Amino acid sequence: MTQSQPTSRHAARIFGAVSVIAALAAIESLIRAGVINRFIVPLPTEILVALPRIVVEEDVLHRLAQTAQEVLWASLLLAGIGIPLGALFYRYAVLRAACESWVGALAAAPIVLMYPLFLVIFGRSATTIVMIGFASGLAPVILKTTEGFAGAPRVLVDVGRSFRLSASQEFRKILLPAALPAVFVGMRLGLIFAMINIVGVEFLINFGGLGQLINELAERYDLPGTYGAIVFVVLTSAVFFDVTLRIERWLRPET
């Protein structure tokens, strides 16, 4: 029973991969047969061939570095501003009661639509992209940080007080370690929101890294290149998501 479960999971994954390849082969056949218009959907083999071309000719690695740099700056802002704000919400419960629902509403607001305002304030530059990424990722960081601090077990805090810990010792030795897993969940969610919006704004304002690449290739009507760039962004997102998930699991081994 225990041996057959990993085997069947492995078989299912192979089945999933094979069925995706079969679907791509079917699309290739339908395009070649003229059922699907090749001026709208290029051949999957053409997309595959276009991948090394866009890596070399479109300087994808440099663009990836640009997007990564923007994500890094946004993450530093998120950590530097979002986590202290979350701690502030925990420290002042009245502030939390007054503003928590507003911050929750901010998470659902389409902040990316404010890009014209950001453009005029910060110019058509990486700063605009970073600031929109930061604004989009702020809400989950604040909410999860507050949740993490608020979830610290009362008994641990009482133990700390019985040892007469100072406020800063209580924060460093008890509250912060207890809150860290939830803080990281917030950072991961915030970074995902930030990255989605950073690539989105790069696409919208035609500036920066990977988002701009898709825009440029689409405007040149380089269809295999456009689809190839989309594949590249999806792979980058997948790697980013996987890495942050592994770090989160390392921090929260019980999940």
Added chain:
Amino acid sequence: MAATGDLRLARVRRAPSRVTVLRVVIVVGLLAGWEALAASGFLFRDVVPSLAAIARALIAVLTSADFYGNLAVTATEVGAALAIGGACGLAVGIALGANRFLSNAYESLLYYLGPTPKIIFFPVMIMWFGVGSGSKIAMGAISCFFPIVISTASGMRQVDGVLIRVGRSFRATTWQMIGKIYLPAMRAPSSPAFDWVSASPSSARCSRKRSSRTAGSAT
């Protein structure tokens, strides 16, 4: 085990007047800050207009007939996107949640595609559906498909096994199982995903803005 923050929050909520006062202070502070920024001339006047100018513009927008026409178009697009993406998401989520093999085969793909910026599919959607409502509805449907399918599959796995066995012992058909057992039991896990995607159909709205520019440049 009691958590420190919950106890403090409960104490504060017993005195709602302090919360209301703080809320009023924050709102007034933000408005005063905005007005001061507008009057300072630090930023262009048109970028940060005064509150009076914003109020006048808001009234003008709300009294304009065009606004309600545009609102109806957007509402229709959001409704259509939610219906298509939600129905597909529910169907795929139920299939993945009910079948361990399918879940192992495809769910990891959905997890990886979920956080991808959906706006990157917009050029493709324009090619497939044109610059009209179709491409925006498709973008909205793609955006809401992933959170709904992931929440639904996760919700399906949380359905009480007893309920499923009861349904099977009554020889319920697949549709009866879905309608009477699965959907009612996972209403709670799935509804936040619906709330989320209906509250933030940002990609559809972005697409709308973007496609009007594309249409403009094409003409």
